[in-house]
Amino acid sequence: QMHLIESGGGLVQPGDSLRLSCAASGETFSDYSMGWFRQAPAKEREFVAAISSSGGSTYYPNIRKGRFAISRDNAKNTVYLQMNDLIPEDTAIYYCAAAINPPVTWSEGYDYWGQGTQVTVSS
Secondary structure, three states, X not given: OOEEEEEOOEEEOOOOOEEEEEEEEOOOHHHOEEEEEEEOOOOOOEEEXXXXXXXXXXXXXXXXXOOEEEEEEOOOOEXXXXXXXXXXXXXXXXXXXXXXXXXXXXXXXXXXXXXXXXXXXXX
16 A cells, blocks of 8 residues: 655745655555646546656656656655646646556556645736
8 A cells, every 4th residue: 555645735826836745655666657637626637747667757748748847756755746837727636646557647547646735826
């Protein structure tokens, strides 16, 4: 059983940056691909970014390339999401997830989930 705890969310203004962290425990972190998803009120959960178990490959939906960057530190059992130039439409609860299989863009492909961290972008 892997436990995931997200942190780093908060209230920011448009144009600001945030770095989310997700600390993992309970399993061998370096065996797992990691992903970030988000869910805004009244919307479905959507894929934000994913990274392979080694960190050598990253994946983003085309619409989000350039503003968000996923990374991981296997020595610290932590995955990060750097978010730049935030806009109000980025407001959502952000979840990290772990998959024993190679990274995928759909939530059903992930085995473990954190509780989420709220990001609010507002002036």
